[in-house]
Amino acid sequence: MSVVIPTCGHSVLVDGVVQYLVLELLKSFGAETSALHEIIVVADAHTPHEVTQALSTMPKVALENFSEPFNFSKKCNVGARRASGDIIFFLNDDMLAHSAGWVNQIQQQFTNPSVGGVGGLLLTPEGLVQCAGHANAPRPHIYGVGKDTTDPAFRSQLMTTRETSGLSGACFAVRRTDYVEVGGMCEELPSSYNDVDLGFKLKETDKKLMYVPSIQFVHYESMSREPTVGVEETALIWRRWGRYFEHDPLVP
């Protein structure tokens, strides 16, 4: 399995110490790193030198430079083309691994040939749900935002492995062959909805998307960029998949 991480080397100040998000993410992998085939970090031209230097010393990490204007999809595609593992796991750089055994759990899901995509439970730093898959009606949106996984009212829907309507691009595993077959992430969706589109393209090939809550990451959502949704992106996603936004049969 290859992990692909697009980054521009953003950092945060923790107790007065600069911490680079991508480096913290890689450190959080811990023992999982040994189960990985490779980690491809797609770094913008303005990624700080300290980051690229640190990355070059890390085991299994390959650095891929990206010098074009911001386009998340393009960065993912660049990383995917470089990847040689049978599964590609896209991760945002503003994440931290929060559970063990995720490499094995992702691989386990892909032993089922009808599975096309796998994603996990993303938590806020406070421990609430940031993303538990996507729901698509009346428009594509993140499912479970702000809910507490320990709340008995939501526990079963949030903590059960299930088929989902969509997965967050922040944590999206896909077979390399499937990814190529559907043309990767749509580069006309540089910022938003690229994950929604990828999910639908995989579903068009009769593949299922699986939400696996035992795969957990803490997501510092939009810490590395401004959350904006372009008008053209919204128009394109509706032009392609609008019929699926009328009713979502997979919402728990």
Place this chain on the structure above:
Amino acid sequence: MPTTPEEMRLRDTAIGLKVELTEANYQREKYELANAELRNEIQDLNDRLWMEQKASQQAAENLHRTIAMRDAEITAIHQSHTWRIGFFVMAPLRWIKRSKR
């Protein structure tokens, strides 16, 4: 990966165009269905309006006919002998009333 960026883009574009066509057809069918339903509804309303107008016209005609009949009956009563006889029968009573004042 034996795929160039251009190939990836072309695959995405091909799938994108295919699903956009499917989506456009779906929306067209949806609007055609909605239009047909709307047309049926308008036709229904037109039919009901026509029936209401017809019923109201008939009711007006019936009313005119009834009024004409009643009018004829009243005229007939006025012109009848009964009315004249009554007039003469009541004449002495009217005279008694007048003489008491």
